Amino acid sequence: MGVKLLLAGWYGGDELFSAPEAPWPWLRRVERWVRGAAEELLESSRTVEGPRGPILFLRLHPAAEEVAIVAAGQGRVVVLANTSMVGPGYHRYLCDLLHALGDALHVDWADPALTVAGVGDPTGYFHTGDPSDIAPRMLAWLGAMAGRVLEFRRQGHSGATLSLRAGHGFEHPGALLTPMGPRDEAWLRAVHEDPLSGRDIFPWWEPGQGASTKLGRALSLIWTEMVWRPPLLEEERHRFREVARLLESAWREAPELAYPWREWQQVLGYLGVGGTLAEKVSRRAVESPAGPLIGYRRGAVQVTLPEGWEIRIPGSLAEQRLADGSWVARDHRRSVRFVPLQDDVQGIAPGPEESLPYEFQHQGERVSGRATLHMEPGDCRLTALCEAGAHRALCVVSFDDPEEQDWALGTWRSLDHAVAA
Numbered sequence: 001m002g003v004k005l006l007l008a009g010w011y012g013g014d015e016l017f018s019a020p021e022a023p024w025p026w027l028r029r030v031e032r033w034v035r036g037a038a039e040e041l042l043e044s045s046r047t048v049e050g051p052r053g054p055i056l057f058l059r060l061h062p063a064a065e066e067v068a069i070v071a072a073g074q075g076r077v078v079v080l081a082n083t084s085m086v087g088p089g090y091h092r093y094l095c096d097l098l099h100a101l102g103d104a105l106h107v108d109w110a111d112p113a114l115t116v117a118g119v120g121d122p123t124g125y126f127h128t129g130d131p132s133d134i135a136p137r138m139l140a141w142l143g144a145m146a147g148r149v150l151e152f153r154r155q156g157h158s159g160a161t162l163s164l165r166a167g168h169g170f171e172h173p174g175a176l177l178t179p180m181g182p183r184d185e186a187w188l189r190a191v192h193e194d195p196l197s198g199r200d201i202f203p204w205w206e207p208g209q210g211a212s213t214k215l216g217r218a219l220s221l222i223w224t225e226m227v228w229r230p231p232l233l234e235e236e237r238h239r240f241r242e243v244a245r246l247l248e249s250a251w252r253e254a255p256e257l258a259y260p261w262r263e264w265q266q267v268l269g270y271l272g273v274g275g276t277l278a279e280k281v282s283r284r285a286v287e288s289p290a291g292p293l294i295g296y297r298r299g300a301v302q303v304t305l306p307e308g309w310e311i312r313i314p315g316s317l318a319e320q321r322l323a324d325g326s327w328v329a330r331d332h333r334r335s336v337r338f339v340p341l342q343d344d345v346q347g348i349a350p351g352p353e354e355s356l357p358y359e360f361q362h363q364g365e366r367v368s369g370r371a372t373l374h375m376e377p378g379d380c381r382l383t384a385l386c387e388a389g390a391h392r393a394l395c396v397v398s399f400d401d402p403e404e405q406d407w408a409l410g411t412w413r414s415l416d417h418a419v420a421a
Contacts, residue, residue: 002084002141003091003134006119007098007126009109012075020075026105027056027071033104034058037097040242041209052078060094061086062220063163063179063203067094077107084141085163085179087202088134089213095126131207138202143195146188149176153185162201164224169302170315179203179220181294211254218246219294222263228298229331230270232318240271248277261285262293303329304418307340309386309393312414333400336411341392358385362413369395371412375402382408388417 012020020026024047031045043059053073057066064086070078079098083091102109112120112127121127123134149160153175161177164170174182180201191198199205203216221243231237247264250257265285268278297315304310305327313336317329326339358370371384382397382405395415397408 002082003122003137005079005081005083005094005121005126007079007109007121008119009077009079009102009107010075011077011105011107023053023071023073027054027069029105030069030101031056031058033101034097037100060097061090061204061217062225064090065163084138085202087204087216088131088138089204089207091123091134091138092125092131092207093204093209095121098126135205139195139199142198142201143192146191146195146198150185150188150192153188167304170296171300171302171312172296177296179224180216181219181223211250211257214246214250214253215257215259218243218250219260221246222260222295224296226263226267226295226297227316227318228266228293228295229316232331233320236318237271240267243267244271244273259284260294261288263295266293303327305338305340305393307391307393308418309338309340309388309391310416310418311336311338311395311411313411334404334407335396335398337396337398338415339394339396341394360384360409364413364416366417367415369412369415371395371409373405373408375405377402380405380408382412384412386412386415391417 010020011026021029027047031047034045035042038058038060041060043062045056045058047054047056049055050070053071056069056071058069059066065082067079067081070080072078081094083094099109101107109126110119123131123137125131125134145162149162152160158175159169160175161169163179164177170177172182175185175188176183178201180203183198183201187198203220204213205216206212221239225239226243227236231240244264244267247259247267251259261281261284264281265278268274268281299315300312301315302310302312303319306321306325313329314331314334317331317334317336319327319329321327324339326337328338329336358372360371360373362369362371367386367388369384369386371382374381374383378400380399380402382395384395384397386393386395393415395412397411399405399408
């Protein structure tokens with residue numbers, strides 16, 4: 001089950017209000033407060049309408065699930081968070097942040113002794129301030145998880161992942177893929193016997209935001225988020241800068257830690273950063289042992305698309321979901337555009353894409369398609385209509401080099417549909 005917070009409370013104790021503030025305005029105040037309190041630790045925030053009221057989702061670490069804050073009406077607030085994968089330091093940070101939020105916005109947190117079973121902090125830290133049970137509970141969860149993955153593998157399965165963000169599957173060797181890199185079966189057996197031997201999987205073990213915490217955050221980003229080419233989008237440039245900042249800050253505080261020198265050198269190179277630090281990093285990179293560079297997105301990525309579709313693309317492509325429901329992935333010389341079409345319903349007239357001439361056909365297990373190819377140096381384009389049962393989509397693959405025709409055809413043919421399965 002992991003270590004999960006389920007906190008309940010009531011807001012509206014501010015004497016300026018005769019009645020609790022409406023849920024949406026109150027959550028906007030919560031978001032502004034968290035943005036100021038968490039600063040650079042807040043990766044993203046979004047608010048959606050839920051079945052019991054609006055929900056504010058906060059992502060505070062690249063290895064963490066989103067924290068959900070529900071404004072359930074009549075001043076009721078519920079917080080749900082899973083801290084298992086990030087570590088005891090993150091658990092303490094999040095609990096302290098929520099206490100500070102309660103003080104600032106007048107939230108009275110419910111006493112777990114007066115609520116139903118399962119509500120509260122299973123480690124007790126949120127309620128007592130005693131951190132002694134956080135690490136043992138997380139290690140117990142880790143040992144049990146290792147046992148489950150070993151059993152999963154004994155049954156002949158592969159592809160186990162732990163706490164990786166939904167929507168992307170990485171093609172990378174390893175018995176278990178985690179935000180801190182892959183782990184092999186020997187690691188799983190050792191952790192099943194002695195969970196403390198797997199402590200290195202937690203990016204935020206120590207309390208506070210010291211060097212090891214900064215390094216853990218940088219490694220999580222390097223493994224799961226970084227695209228290994230010059231940044232194309234401003235958000236990519238921001239991520240490169242964030243990794244460079246974290247590594248430098250950690251190194252200046254604790255130079256004896258094990259840093260990813262070769263990857264750090266790449267990041268500085270993509271940013272065009274020179275100077276004394278860059279020279280130091282370059283020297284250490286040359287001295288580092290040879291071997292594969294870290295980062296899942298150096299390989300292929302299986303991406304979950306709108307309307308139940310999936311596609312396999314190079315991990316170096318920058319992805320964007322557009323307002324019209326389409327999805328685009330691109331770099332400086334290639335792009336893949338996916339547009340879900342109206343389902344093939346009887347009585348609906350076919351769209352203009354049905355009249356396009358097609359040169360290639362493909363019949364997969366669940367998806368069939370036909371495509372036409374336009375080839376000119378610097379302007380190559382494959383346009384394909386894909387069908388999975390009643391589900392239809394348009395896929396356009398553009399590329400500069402005619403030598404990449406096979407890549408374009410393979411990308412189109414990798415389209416799958418989960419619902420059709």
